[in-house]
Amino acid sequence: MRQIVLDTETTGLNPRTGDRIIEVGCVEIFNRKLTGNNFHRYINPERDSDEAALAVHGLTTEFLSDKPKFHEIAHELREFVQGAEIIIHNAPFDLAFLNHEFERMGLPPFVEHCANVIDTLVHAKELHPGKRNSLDALCDRYGISNAHRKLHGALLDSELLADVYLAMTRGQNTLSMDVEIEASGGGIVLEAGPLGEILVLPAAADELVEHENVLAALDKGVKGECVWRKYSPQG
Incomplete structure (x- = not known):
């Protein structure tokens, strides 16, 4: 199964009042393995970020001024996510912006190009009711280092969320202990290790x-x- 972990950064909180996407980061997972085939773009929103948003992502208007506009990367993004299962933390927020950007171009909403969407925030609340379930809190809970996360970034947050998602949905699928070894051709194969003594x-x-x-x-x-x-x- 092909899955895409996705995150965005934006100029503010509401696309209906003119806020825009300024960064998109996507991390590909295939059959529960990170492939390294990622998608990352900074975007010129043609407006300034709110002060509160700027404090979160640190992407200044000057930095974004020479970046492509959303319509220049939209088709590339659509091809990358086509038919995949999309994984987002607090999905309604990102989807509202993505759907709005696609609709501005006269395209079907973003969600119509994907197989379906998994909201890891909803999943985390089901697993850990009453607990903090922010991305930072989940990293702490599952032992995933986020020490390098000083500001929010779409690709960095997608990479962290990919690790969190795999940890959060990990299950035992076999009675044997499979050990990864590197094949001579450079790929990864699974070799069953010896079972311990059965008492x-x-x-x-x-x-x-x-x-x-x-x-x-x-x-x-x-x-x-x-x-x-x-x-x-x-x-």
């Missing part, structure tokens, strides 16, 4: 007595012999 601990005498009492109660309940009798060492 079998027999039930103690008092545990067997208690087990028999439970089965006897079940027999009484069904007025016969319960199905568990054929699995019981006493049966």
Whole structure:
């Protein structure tokens, strides 16, 4: 499955009052592996950032003045995300800006070019109700270093969110312990490592007595012999 972790920086909080996107960062994940195939663009919003927004991202009007305008990178962005599952932290905020920018160009909304959207903020709140679930808080919770994050940046935040998402959705898919080794051709293959010794601990005498009492109660309940009798060492 192809997934794109996406973040934006903007001139302010509301696209309906004229705020614009000034940075887009995308990190590609394929089958739960970071590919290094990322998309990153600074954008000239043709207006100044609000003071509060500038304090967050630090991208000045002077710095952005020679960058491409959104319509000059929109088709490239659309091709990059086409058909992928999009992962965003607090998705309504970024999607409002992206949809607005696409609609300004007469294009279908941004979300119509993607397979679907995962909001990691919603997911984090389900996993950690009542806890802080900002990106910084999640980095701390999952042991992901964000010491280099002095200001918000779309690509940096996407890279951090990609690590958080993979940690947050990690599960055990096999009983063996797979070890990554580098193949001679430069790729990565999985090699199953040896299983440790399997310890079998027999039930103690008092545990067997208690087990028999439970089965006897079940027999009484069904007025016969319960199905568990054929699995019981006493049966």
